Amino acid sequence: MSNLTGLNTAAGPNPNKSFEVVQPPTDSVSSLSFSPKGNYLVATSWDNQVRCWEIARTGPTVASMPKASTSHDQPVLCSAWKDDGTTVFSGGCDKQVKMWPLMSGGQPVTVAMHDAPVKEVAWIPEMNLLVTGSWDKTLRYWDTRQSTPVHTQQLPDRCYALTVRHPLMVVGTADRNLIVFNLQNPQTEFKRITSPLKYQTRCVAAFPDQQGFLVGSIEGRVGVHHLDDAQQSKNFTFKFHREGSEIYSVNSLNFHPIHHTFATAGSDGAFNFWDKDSKQRLKAMSRCPQPIPCSTFNNDGSIFAYSVCYDWSKGAENHNPATAKTYIFLHLPQESEVKGKPRIGTSGRK
Template sequence: MSGEPTQNEIALQDCPTDGISAVKFSNSSNQYLLASSWDEYVRVYDVQQDRCKHKFDHTSPVLDACFYNTTHIWSGGADKTVRLFDLHSGADLRAGTHDDAVRCVEYIPDVNQIVTGSWDGNIKLWDPRRPVGAVSTHAQDNKVYTLAVCGERLIVGTANRKILIWDLRNMAYVQQKRDSSLKFQTRAIRAFPDLTGYVLSSIEGRVAVEYLDPSPDVQKKKYAFKCHRTKENGIENIYPVNAIAFHSKYGTFATGGSDGFVNIWDGNNKKRLCQFHKFPSSIASLSFSPDGSMLAIASSFQHEYTLDPNVEPPPDQIFIRHVTDQETRPK
C-alpha cells in the first residue's frame, strides 16, 4: 500500500464542477493535461504551474477529448458534435457530427487520424489536417462504450459485450469480433504498449488481460481477475472498474474503481504492485504522462449509487501523483 497522500501528490486548482469524463496528458509533453466534463467544458492545465491555462465551452456535457498535438484538442459529447479547439488562436471549429452522443475521442499517431466512437453505433475517422467532415464512417454492432488505439489497429468495446478489432489499413471489414471474457458490461479498454494485446474492465469489479493473436497457443495466456472489491461486516462490495492506464516504459498498468482506489498491476507476472490511498470519490479516469513519471487521477462521483438526500457528493478533483519506480516497475 502506498498509504495516505504524500508530498508527491498535488490536487489541481480550478477543477471541473460536474462529472469528470476524461483526463489525458499531451502525447509529447508532461506539462499539459486536458480534462473533459459534464459541466460542458474542456479544460487544459499547465501541470508544472498548477493552473488552468485554457477553458472551452462545449455547450453540453463533454464525454471525451484528446490532444492532437500540444496546440490542438479534439472533443465530443452529448450534443453529438465533434469539435476542434486551437489553443494558440482560441478558435473553436465544429468538425462534424454523429447521430447520437460522442462517447470516445482518440488520436491515432500511426495513421495521423482522429477516431470518434458514438452511441449511434458508429466510429468515424477524421483527418486533423482537413478537419471539417469525417474521412469515413464504420458501423459497429451496437453503441460504442470505449475504444483503444493499438498501433494500426483499433479495439472497440460495444454495449452488448462485443469486442471488435479493426485494421486501420483496411477498414472494409472487421478483422476480429469477440465476446468479452467478462460477464458484465464493458467499462474501459486500453492497449498494451507493445501492441500485442489489451486490458478491459467491467462494471463488476473484474479486469481481463487479452491478446490479439488468435492462435490457440497465445489465447491460452489470457486471464481475468477480481479487483476493486471491499469487505465490510462480512459482505463483499463490488465496484465498477472505470479507468485503465498503461505505463509507457514498464508496460504495467493502473486501474481506478468506484471504490475510490487506484491499483498498479504487473500484468505479465499477474500481481498487484501497489495500491494508493483512498481518494475522495470514484476514480473516473487515469492518465500516465508520456515519460511515465506522473499519473493524473480524476476523482469524481459517477452516480453509480444513490446518496442519502442530505449528503452532497465530494467535489470533483484532479490529482497529479509523481509515481516512483517502486510503484510502477515490475519486481
C-alpha cells in the first residue's frame, strides 16, 4: 500500500490537468448531471447534498461558480434534469425523489416515494413522466402533479442501473438481469436478458439510435448488445480498467451527444473514449489516484465532467478521511478523442 501512496502523491489528484470544480462535496459523489439546456452541472453526494454549479467556458479555459444547493435527510444517489432545463430530480437513501425548481429559485418538493433507497431516476419528456428505480425491486412512473405512481412495475431484483432513450429503456438489476422496455407499451417487459458479463451490473447506456445498449460490470468489462436478433453477430464484450491482476469496476458509461462514441470511467481512476463501431479505443487518459464513480458529457459534448473520490468499494476500513478528498473535474475533449474512426475491414482492434 505504501508504494501506491507514493504513486498518488507523485501523480497528484489531477494527472490529466483537467479544470477543478470549486467547492466540491464533502463526501463521495454519487451522480453527475448536466442541464440539457446550458452549462449547469448538478452533483449528488453521500453528504446528503445536491449541488449545482454554473460552468463558464471561455476558449481553452473553464470556470465553475456555485449556484445553489439543497439537501436530503440521507445520502443522495441519483439525479436527472427535466428536458426544459428548469428542474432537477434527485433520489436517495431517504426513499424519496425530490423535484427542485432550481432555475426559478423554488423549494424542493417530494414527488416520488419508494419502500427502499431510490437508486435511479430519469425524466421521460415524450411521456411527461418521471421514472424511478429502487432497491425495493420496483420501477415506478410518476406524473409529478400526483402523489401516487401512474404505474408500478415489479422488477426481478433490486434496481442498480437505468437508461432511457425513448422508446427504449433498459434496467439493470441484481442477479445480472437486464430488462428491456418499449416505452410505447411501458407496462410490459419487452425482453429480459441475462447480462453477457459474468459479474454484477454497474451501469447501462442506451445507444443513441435506440438499437441496443452498453452494459458495464464490476469486473472491468463492457458488453455491447444489439436488440435485433439479426444483429447479434455485432455483439461483443471487451475488458479494460485492469492493472495486472487487479480488476476494477466500470462505474460510468456516457455516449457523446454529437459523435455517438462513448466514455467509460472506472474504479481504477481512469477514463477512456471508445468507438464501438470500429471497436477502437480513441483515447486513454492518465489514471487518477482515486476511483471515478461517475461522469457525464454536457449537452453538446464539449465538456466531460468526472468525479474523483473514494467509491467505498473496499469498505469503510480502507477509507482515510485525511487523504480521501472529493474532486469534480472538467475535461475539454479534443475532436480526435471523441470523433469516431472509419472502419477498416475487420482489422480494427480495440
